[in-house]
Amino acid sequence: MSKSTSYNCSSCGHGHAKWQGRCAGCSEWHSIPDQPSAKMQTLGGVDLVPLAQVDQAQSIPVPTTVEEIDRVLGGGFVPGSVSLLSGEPGIGKSTLTLQLALRIARTGASVVLVTGEEAPAQVAARASRIHNRDIPESLFVLDTTDTRKVIQVMRDDKPQMVVVDSVQMLNSGEDSGAPGSPTLLRNVASQLSDAAKKHNVSLLLIGHVTKDGGLAGPRTLEHMVDTVLSFDGDRRNDLRFLRSVKHRFGPTSEAGLFEMVGTGLRPVKDPSARFLADRNPALAGSAVVPVLDGRRPLMVEIQALVRKSSDRTTLTAHGVPTGRLNLVNSVGQEKLSNMLSGLDALVSVAGGAKINDPGADLAMLLAMVSAAREVPVPATMASCAEIGLSGELRRVATMERRLAEAQRLGFTDCIVAPSCPDGPTGLRLHRAESVLDAVQVLMGISV
Ligand code: TYD
Ligand code: MG
Numbered sequence: 045m046s047k048s049t050s051y052n053c054s055s056c057g058h059g060h061a062k063w064q065g066r067c068a069g070c071s072e073w074h075s076i077p078d079q080p081s082a083k084m085q086t087l088g089g090v091d092l093v094p095l096a097q098v099d100q101a102q103s104i105p106v107p108t109t110v111e112e113i114d115r116v117l118g119g120g121f122v123p124g125s126v127s128l129l130s131g132e133p134g135i136g137k138s139t140l141t142l143q144l145a146l147r148i149a150r151t152g153a154s155v156v157l158v159t160g161e162e163a164p165a166q167v168a169a170r171a172s173r174i175h176n177r178d179i180p181e182s183l184f185v186l187d188t189t190d191t192r193k194v195i196q197v198m199r200d201d202k203p204q205m206v207v208v209d210s211v212q213m214l215n216s217g218e219d220s221g222a223p224g225s226p227t228l229l230r231n232v233a234s235q236l237s238d239a240a241k242k243h244n245v246s247l248l249l250i251g252h253v254t255k256d257g258g259l260a261g262p263r264t265l266e267h268m269v270d271t272v273l274s275f276d277g278d279r280r281n282d283l284r285f286l287r288s289v290k291h292r293f294g295p296t297s298e299a300g301l302f303e304m305v306g307t308g309l310r311p312v313k314d315p316s317a318r319f320l321a322d323r324n325p326a327l328a329g330s331a332v333v334p335v336l337d338g339r340r341p342l343m344v345e346i347q348a349l350v351r352k353s354s355d356r357t358t359l360t361a362h363g364v365p366t367g368r369l370n371l372v373n374s375v376g377q378e379k380l381s382n383m384l385s386g387l388d389a390l391v392s393v394a395g396g397a398k399i400n401d402p403g404a405d406l407a408m409l410l411a412m413v414s415a416a417r418e419v420p421v422p423a424t425m426a427s428c429a430e431i432g433l434s435g436e437l438r439r440v441a442t443m444e445r446r447l448a449e450a451q452r453l454g455f456t457d458c459i460v461a462p463s464c465p466d467g468p469t470g471l472r473l474h475r476a477e478s479v480l481d482a483v484q485v486l487m488g489i490s491v
Contacts, residue, residue, distance in 0.1 A: 051076050056242045059091065070242065103293050106204070106246070109147045112302060112311040113140075115338075116273065116286050118294025121205065121246040125293065126237040128211075130251045130262045131275035136284055137250050139174065139308050140275060141207045142167065144248075146175050149183035153204035156197055160189040160213030174308030191232050192217040195239040202243050208236065211249040211262065226264045233265045266290060277304075278396025283318070284309060285398070298338030316343035316453050319395045325423030329415030332426045332455070333407035334446035335399045341442070341449035343426070345394040346404060348411035350387040357386070363393030364408060365400055372408045372431055379435035379479050383416055402430035403440035406459065409479055410486055419487050426450045427459040427482065435479045437461040447471055459485055 051060045053076050058069025066073050085092050105119035114120050121127065131137050138161075145155045159167050164185045171179050186197060191214045198206060208214065212224070214232045221227030233249060240247035249269070251262025266272050270292040277284035286300035301318075302309040312318050316334075320343055323330065329348045334341050346364070361369040369391050376384045389412050393399055406429040414421050428446055429437040439461040440446075447467030450458055458467065459474045459482050467473055476482040 051078075055244075105293060108144055109151070110144055110311070112286065112300030113144060116288050116298050116300045117271070118291065118298070121248070122270070122293050123204070123246055124241050124244040125270040126233075126240050126247045126249065126268070127271035127273060128249045128251055128262055128265055128269045129273045129275060130253045132254065133252050135275055135277060136302075136304055136309055137252075137275055138162065138167075138209055139170070139304075140284075140286070140302070141209060141248060141250060142171060143174060143308055145183055145205070145207055146171065146180065148205055149180035152180075152182060154182040154184065154201065155205045155207070156184045156186055156201070156203045158186045158188060158194050158206065158208045158214075160187075160208070161210055163187070173306075176307075189213050189215055190217055191215065191235055194236060198236075198239045198243045198245045198247075203245060205246040205248065206240070207248045207250065209250045211236075211251050211265070229262070230264060230268065233268055237268060281396055283312070283396055285396075295338065298340070315340075316449060319344050319397060320453060323394065326420055328418045328420045329411055330394075331407040331411040331414065331421050332450075333404045333428050334426060334449045335401040335404050336440075336442055336446065337399070341446045342397075343449060343453050343455075344397050344399060344404075346407045346411045347392050347394055348408070348415045349390045350384070350412060350415045353386055353388045358388045360388075360390040362391070363396065363398045364391055364404065368400075368402070368405065369408060371433070372405050373412070375431050375433065375435050375479060376409050376412065380413065380483060383413055383483075387412075387416060389415075401440070402438075403428045403446065405429065405431040406437060406479070406482060410459075410482065413483055413486075417487065421486060422457065424455050425457040425459070425486070426455045427486075429459070429461040429464075429476075429482075431479060437476055437478060437482060439463045443467075447473075 051063050053067035053069055055072045055075040056070040058067055060068060060076060063076060063078055067075050103122050105117060105122050107114050107120040129137055145157055149155045164187050167185055211233060216228060216231050221231055236247060253262060271288060272290040274287050274289050275284060282304040284302045284304060288296045301312040301315045303312050323345050331346050332343055333346060334343050359369050359373055391408050406427045410421060410427055430440050432438050443464050447458060451468045451471040457472045457474060459476055462475045462477055464473060464475060474485045476485055
């Protein structure tokens with residue numbers, strides 16, 4: 045293996061064996077540093093760079109200063125990265141990105157909004173509504189549907205961020221697929237993404253998805269981008285969730301929570317309090333559980349509605365995985381004598397949250413039992429445990445943080461698995477071995 049030195053162009057990354065004034069890759073002048081970037085090694089005529097010498101600075105995120113967005117992204121957007129923000133029409137994508145653009149531009153960095161979908165006047169009107177101060181001078185709009193113009197802006201002005209609203213509105217300027225076709229969409233995204241990487245611009249593409257995830261839609265772009273963010277919520281309330289579905293530079297489990305108000309999207313400061321705000325503890329069919337949402341504990345209310353099955357039992361899940369509900373119901377049928385037999389059940393997470401946490405198993409079961417027996421769960425009682433196939437209760441991860449959150453929200457009792465560590469003082473733990481024990485603790489009903 046022979047060793048050579050690489051002088052990489054700061055604009056396009058092209059490597060050169062020795063320093064030169066003009067890049068052989070992108071023809072840019074003075075873009076090659078006079079110090080070599082990494083020792084390159086040549087193996088069988090192919091240049092290899094030792095991983096230890098690769099410049100990590102390229103993947104350091106720049107904070108957006110919108111706390112909920114930075115949480116989801118693990119710090120912010122990485123320069124030169126491409127992100128896709130997808131969601132149903134009307135959910136608030138344009139509002140969220142406009143707020144983001146205003147915040148970034150306030151730091152003095154330049155941001156370009158490509159507004160293929162809305163007239164600049166509409167964007168300006170919305171900006172004044174959601175931003176009660178002067179619009180920063182470094183925020184620009186580009187009213188076009190021509191991909192080549194967007195690329196030109198990235199090349200000539202090198203803004204910190206370009207937002208394309210929406211990627212489905214762009215045409216490629218060449219004959220590369222029928223309008224609205226997946227081929228065209230991929231072509232446009234690939235051209236924009238090459239330009240973003242070459243000029244070190246953070247590129248945010250907005251894509252509309254329909255409820256069924258429409259094949260011609262942005263789903264076909266997910267493999268091409270570094271980060272996929274989904275923005276969704278329940279139309280019946282104002283809560284909106286930002287999640288990272290794919291993220292090459294950080295975690296994918298964190299969610300950001302916003303509330304749509306008259307002046308745009310407002311971060312929800314205390315999500316647990318927000319989720320429990322409309323709970324009526326006097327009603328049967330509801331149980332509260334501290335779930336883990338990324339690293340953040342979150343109190344959610346699980347509701348259940350049961351009624352006599354007409355034929356075969358049907359189970360419907362909203363916000364909880366169907367597989368989990370099936371498991372909980374099967375164990376309940378098996379281990380709780382006849383308490384749940386012959387009943388259809390609908391289980392839902394109040395407030396439109398979507399949870400995927402085995403710690404919510406017990407709360408699902410207790411909500412169903414509470415509904416079946418028409419006995420409310422005491423107002424200050426929570427529960428948190430995974431249910432095993434033999435009906436045993438199992439401890440889940442991060443119990444200390446979950447219990448602290450339950451206590452903070454005013455809960456005094458919590459039903460947990462036998463091996464659960466002690467919680468904060470003031471929170472009584474009821475260690476139950478099995479689902480049957482848990483039901484007995486809860487209601488004092490003999491089964
Ligand atoms: P929008 O961001 O245009 O959605 P998308 O880009 O995903 O299609 O937001 C659409 C809805 O948000 C619209 O029905 C009105 C509502 N909205 C508010 O309630 N408050 C506001 O301040 C703004 C700007 C929008
Ligand atoms: Mg929009």
